[in-house]
Amino acid sequence: MSIVVHDPPTDSFAVDVLDPAIWSRRGEALAMERSHQHDDLELNFVLRGRLDYLFGGEHISVPAGHLAMFWGATPHRLIESSYDEPGDSCWLHIPLSTVLRWGLSTRDLNEVLQGRPVIVPTGAAGRDVESMFMCWMRELEDEDGETIALIEAHALVRRLLGYHRRSTGHATALTLAGTGASESMQRVTAMAQFIVAHFREPVTTAEIADAVHLNTHYAMSLFRRSVGTTLGDYLTRCRVSEAQRLLLTTTLGAIEIAHAAGFGSQSSFYAHFTRICACSPGDYRARHR
Numbered sequence: 659m660s661i662v663v664h665d666p667p668t669d670s671f672a673v674d675v676l677d678p679a680i681w682s683r684r685g686e687a688l689a690m691e692r693s694h695q696h697d698d699l700e701l702n703f704v705l706r707g708r709l710d711y712l713f714g715g716e717h718i719s720v721p722a723g724h725l726a727m728f729w730g731a732t733p734h735r736l737i738e739s740s741y742d743e744p745g746d747s748c749w750l751h752i753p754l755s756t757v758l759r760w761g762l763s764t765r766d767l768n769e770v771l772q773g774r775p776v777i778v779p780t781g782a783a784g785r786d787v788e789s790m791f792m793c794w795m796r797e798l799e800d801e802d803g804e805t806i807a808l809i810e811a812h813a814l815v816r817r818l819l820g821y822h823r824r825s826t827g828h829a830t831a832l833t834l835a836g837t838g839a840s841e842s843m844q845r846v847t848a849m850a851q852f853i854v855a856h857f858r859e860p861v862t863t864a865e866i867a868d869a870v871h872l873n874t875h876y877a878m879s880l881f882r883r884s885v886g887t888t889l890g891d892y893l894t895r896c897r898v899s900e901a902q903r904l905l906l907t908t909t910l911g912a913i914e915i916a917h918a919a920g921f922g923s924q925s926s927f928y929a930h931f932t933r934i935c936a937c938s939p940g941d942y943r944a945r946h947r
Contacts, residue, residue: 673733678753680804682794686745693733693903697851698751699770699815702726703780703787707745710737711775715902717946718775725783727818728775729754731854732896733903748791752811754851758843760812766819767843768885771850773899782821783814790814845870846884849877850892857896858920863889897921898934905943912939 676696687709702709702720709720713734720726728734730751757770769776780787790810797803848870853861866889867877881889901919904910910918916927931939 676730678751678755680752680756680798680808682748682750682791682798682807684746684748684791684795687736687747689738690735693735693907694730695733695854696730696751697754698730699754699757700726700728700730701750701752701811701814703748703791705746705748705788707743707747708739709745709747710739711735712737712903712906713775714773714899715904715906715942715946716774716899718777720775720777723780724777725780725787725818726775726777727770727815729770729773731851732773732899748788750791750794750811752808754847756808757815758847760815762816762819764884765823766816767846769819769822771847771885773895776818776822778818778821778825782818784817785814842880843884845872845877846881849881849889850885853889853893853896857893858900858918860920860922861893863893866893894930895934898931901927901931901939902935902942905939906946915939 672692674692674694676694678697687707693712703725704720704722706722708722709726711718711720711734713728714732717737718726719739731754754770762770783790794807794811797807849866852866852869856865863878864874867874870877872880878889881887881892885892887895897920901915901921904915904918908915912927913924916924919927921927921930928938931942935942937945
């Protein structure tokens, strides 16, 4: 059951940017020609078959009986799989601005913003997940139903993150509370969003801080305290993820990829890529294509 990535179309270099929106649907997953990104928390539930994603530059598989949850800001696309059974999956999108009002713990927000899917068995939901998604599809058609669906989705997200935290041995973090904490997390998320939108450019930490109207030192401290990594490392990881994607979906050379992903020099690209991926860009392309 190997994953198959077809030769991309000529415009595969581009990434479609979708507007955030609340919606849910069910059906068979179809391979996408281009990656897209969106400022939503995305939940996938696989009833039958398997979902295969190219997530940034990494292959991610979600088997039947599992839920995947991730922030859609990382470019991603469904790719064709040789799985021999017709698929059946459910999707739910919730704008990140809505999720931020839920008062999640800093640990959970770190999981949401880390740029990699959280994948757990459906038993972690503690409910009949298929029935929930079917209800949401009906309820999201009207305003009153949307409120109910979001309350249930909020509970589901907390259960999934709690299960993931326990299964990975992470300690419980304090929940953010109060207006000040809420405003701080809005600033943190705004910084993450700014990085995702501008990492291909020669952006600096001062520019990131200025974008959210904060002192540079305070912005760096707030981001690290809230997300668990530095602004610089988050920026670098976005660039490496983009480089991985381009290595797999284009025939661009290393110099072109370094420039397209936002690295200031080829040496910087090689150093950061090797540190994070534990192999050179050339080796990465050879192993995964």
